[in-house]
Amino acid sequence: MINEITILPGLDKRGLREKFDQITLAAGETISIVGPTGSGKTAFITDIELLAQGDTSTKRRLLVNGQVPSDDVRSNPSLKPIAMITQNTKCFADVSTEEFLGIHARARGIHDDMVVYETIDLANKFTGEKIEKDSRVTVLSGGQTRSLLVADAMLIGAAPVILLDEIENAGIFKREVVRMIQDTGKIVVFVTHDPVIALLTQKRIIMENGAVKRIIHRSDLEVKAAHNLLELDDRVDIIREKLRAGKMITKELIAVNFA
DSSP: OOOEEEEEOOBOTTSOBOSOSOEEEETTOEEEEEOSTTSSHHHHHHHHHHTOBSOSTTOOEEEETTBOOOHHHHHOTTTOOEEEEOTTOOOOSOSBHHHHHHHHHHHTTOOOTHHHHHHHHHHHHHOSSOOOTTOBGGGOOHHHHHHHHHHHHHHTSOOSEEEEEOGGGTTSOHHHHHHHHTTSOOEEEEEOOOHHHHHHSSEEEEEETTEEEEEEEOOHHHHHHHHHHHHHHHHHHHHHHHHHTTOOOOHHHHHOOOO
């Protein structure tokens, strides 16, 4: 059981020590990692995924529940408590979705086939492109693949820590992912350029020049801003899905108030 992960400072791109004592990520907390391209966002979550012990380019070290993680936990995929889903994550086994999830479930000691179908149902809440149980995983679109892997991490992998790298670029319903994942009690970290995701998370870690620059806790005013952005985002989603379906945009676009 993971109650918290502690990140100890490393070095920025100039080799200077980061200016924080430690960062604690607690169970049930949602965190976004934001900053310009090349600021070190992906390196930050990669350190978490690797449970780094000063052996990465950043020299950061991580503690799990205040302790140094064992080599087995760091290196054995069946023991690792972290699921990381990136923009480039792909499925290479040429099997059906049902078979793919079944293999993972059995590897995790789960023998109830219902979890496979529940995972497919959950994945379909995250994508506008329906995933069938007999769909070959090698031909799923990027959005379908990421949706399936997020659902898999939530239900089958049961990873207490989920790292999501720029899911807004994956063609999935990011609001649904954030909404459903917030109630799981997991540590969930988003690398994002999306203001909606950033404002929906409880904490933002700002990156610059390969280092943590600032940590911001969401304010009440930002909660209100997030709701306003969500209204606009809902309209954008409607327009996006109509465009995908080959329809003309008329009333929805005119009704948007950009003021």
